[in-house]
Amino acid sequence: MRMNTAVDATPGRRGTATYDRGTIALHWLTAGLVLVLWLIGTFLEDLVPKGAMRSGIWSVHFDLGFVLTAVIVAFPVWRHAGGRQLPVDDPGSLHVLAMMTHAALYLLLFVIAGLGIANALVRGVTLVGPLALPAVGDPAWRRLLTHWHGLAANILMALALFHAAAALVHHYLWHDGILRRILPGRAAQRPFERP
Helix, strand or coil, X not given: CCCCCCCCCCCCCCCCCCCCHHHHHHHHHHHHHHHHHHHHHHHHHHHCCCCHXXXXXXXXXXXXXXXXXXXXXXXXXXXXXXXXXXXXXXXXXXXXXXXXXXXXXXXXXXXXXXXXXXXXXXXXXXXXXXXXXXXXXXXXXXXXXXHHHHXXXXXXXXXXHHHHHHHHXXXXXXXXXXXXXXXXXXXXXXXXXXX
């Protein structure tokens, strides 16, 4: 059962409706985790010499990867069960492009998470504290999984930059309020939420 409520859209004004707090929080948490994970995965080997510090940062990378996996599973569940669906401002080609971009972002997130989990299991990584995953599978898969995980992450970052650039175009060139929908602090309240 959907728990959506009426959005606070004003007729004739594009982009005036806002997402709910949960959707906004999950969006920005996903964006932040993706950026941090990509930076670690891309630059750690070049910036930190081999040793305990590098191993510790890799453990953080794997930990945050599992957190990201939980967030990307929670995101569509939240959107379906309690998140606010906004009216379509422009049902034309830009909306189709936006929908395709979002679908590709979700797909890549799940592919990257799956490859990362497979990589963690093949490697047998140490997580935060005393937690560790045992090494399972063929160790020869490490290089292949690492390659595909990194390639998918780079494609995701390129698509995320496109997504962010489109939001900035909406905000600074078209002044249509699309970006304001997802900004923290701009969430529309549902009747059972208190300020």
